[in-house]
Amino acid sequence: MAAGTYIFDANTLQAIRVIPKVGMRESYVWSAQGIMFYAEKMKTQSSDGKTIPLKNLLMAFDLQTGKVKVAREYPENMSLNASSDHRYVTATTKGYMELLDTQNLTGFRILMKNIGQTAFSANNRVLAFEHQVNKKIFFFDLQTKKMLPYTLKSEGPLENLFWTPDGDLVTEDLLFTVKPNLLAAVLK
Structure with missing residues (x-):
């Protein structure tokens, strides 16, 4: 078998697609069009056959066609998190968070340093994210594309x-803490 990631049909358990190994991968998430993955280091070839080293590359891979739809290089390492409907993906670096809409492969940045954990609400309406330095949790409305005035x-x-x-919002530092009915409070 070739090196890479295998996608299997859930009914037949037959391999239906192989994503070739392109470099050292750090994270994968399902997206509306296939898989998004982040590769910390990889190499590709130019049309004239020269090797081109790439760092911190985020790619959207279409499972239907087997092709890379979008590839972006970032200045630093990142972590990925996807909404439950796979429409939105957060790509978080030390200096900002990019919110990507995987249906149309567009995005925008929330310019805030030191973002830690991110979480999409079950209805995919609100994104909660942690600021590690000032120890607050912020909330972003995915429908209006605006920060909500509520912080925790x-x-x-x-x-x-x-x-x-x-x-309910659940946080874990040393212990789990449940913030009951927080989604309703945030959207008031």
Whole structure:
């Protein structure tokens, strides 16, 4: 078998697609059009056959065609997180967070340093994200594309941040803490 990532049909368990190994990969997330993955270091070839080293590359890979739809190089390492419907992906670096819409492969940046954990609400309406230095959790409305005025103090830095299906926000530093019905409060 070739080196790479294998995608299997859930019914037949047959390999239906192989994503070739392109470099050292750090993270994968499902997207609306296939898979997005981040490669810390990789090499490619130019049309004249020269090797081109690339660093911190985020790629959207279309599973239908087997082709890379978008590839962007970033100035520093990042981490990825996807919404439950796979429409949105956060790409977080030390200096900012990029929110990517994987349906149309567009995005914009939230310019805030020291962003830690990110979490999409179960209804994919609100993105919660942690600021590690001032120990606050901020909230972003994905429909209006605006920051919400609500913030929450955390003991930070957090190990985990996630929403329950009924709208509770759960944080974990040394202990798990549940913020009941927070989604309703944030959207007021």
